[in-house]
Amino acid sequence: DSGVTQTPKHLITATGQRVTLRCSPRSGDLSVYWYQQSLDQGLQFLIQYYNGEERAKGNILERFSAQQFPDLHSELNLSSLELGDSALYFCASSVVGGPGDGYTFGSGTRLTVV
């Protein structure tokens, strides 16, 4: 157990639907990162939050949004889902997001869009 908790572990939904993925960071970590992992694109950075505020944005589609709550857990919302959104979605956390921080990853949410 890495200390980063992601729920649900698996999610199957239909095209056009909306889902919410949840992440609880490791105790003491203030930064949360979301990544999408697919076979053809590898690990793609989506977005980072630090202590409730958006810190950096990567290749996140406009149909996707995220937020970090006062208790530091984070949610990634995916809407108008397409078949191509099927992937593993990872959440990672780090202490402050400094340059030397390694990330602690959760075990991921496997999203299948049918």
Added chain:
Amino acid sequence: AQSVTQLDSQVPVFEEAPVELRCNYSSSVSVYLFWYVQYPNQGLQLLLKYLSGSTLVKGINGFEAEFNKSQTSFHLRKPSVHISDTAEYFCAVRGNSGGYQKVTFGIGTKLQVIP
């Protein structure tokens, strides 16, 4: 812009043999380098990291990596692999990009240890 190239998508190696997984990076600024391992159905775990100082970095599970600035490489090595090392390995570089500390991951190298 920064990038990471993992030169081998798959590396088969016999048990107890040595292995090297190659990683090259490009960045216009000082970087920090990391290796992560992903076991099946799990998230990534940090193996080791290079921030500064000695260019030879030791990590968990007997792995080590050497930072070579002139060749912009950060290859991962283990002198004797075990079956349990079968996993996917990701090299990552962290540097300043547009005012943010951005981490870029390589596409991964699948290490298959053959009994």
